[in-house]
Amino acid sequence: MTPHAPSDVPIYESDAERQMLWERDAGNDQPVVAIRNARRGWIVRYDLAHLDAELRPETLQRLRDSVGDRRPYPTGTDPISQAEGVGGEAGPVSGDLHESSEEAARELAAHVSTFVFDRSKWA
Numbered sequence: 186m187t188p189h190a191p192s193d194v195p196i197y198e199s200d201a202e203r204q205m206l207w208e209r210d211a212g213n214d215q216p217v218v219a220i221r222n223a224r225r226g227w228i229v230r231y232d233l234a235h236l237d238a239e240l241r242p243e244t245l246q247r248l249r250d251s252v253g254d255r256r257p258y259p260t261g262t263d264p265i266s267q268a269e270g271v272g273g274e275a276g277p278v279s280g281d282l283h284e285s286s287e288e289a290a291r292e293l294a295a296h297v298s299t300f301v302f303d304r305s306k307w308a
Contacts, residue, residue: 188298191291227290239277
């Protein structure tokens with residue numbers, strides 16, 4: 186599987202659009218990497234659940250580290266909090282990572298797809 190280019194990452198707003206994307210990717214036997222246009226920002230979502238797969242522990246840690254490294258450290262937050270460091274939740278099966286703009290979300294989603302689409306990084 187080829188990782189997404191930023192311009193190729195699908196964006197959805199409604200539950201019906203989300204369901205369509207998940208069904209399409211499940212039918213193609215590939216993970217989901219998509220962006221939700223939410224009321225309070227943009228959410229990069231990845232999901233391997235429909236493939237009964239998850240990221241290897243070392244891959245997950247590299248993903249978390251690389252996403253955290255891409256973010257400026259927010260002042261006044263807990264420096265130990267992994268969720269604050271990556272801007273959301275990044276788990277072995279799925280994740281929701283928040284961004285402030287569509288452009289930033291597309292860049293982040295493309296980066297995340299390099300981890301999620303590489304089957305050698307799955308457990």
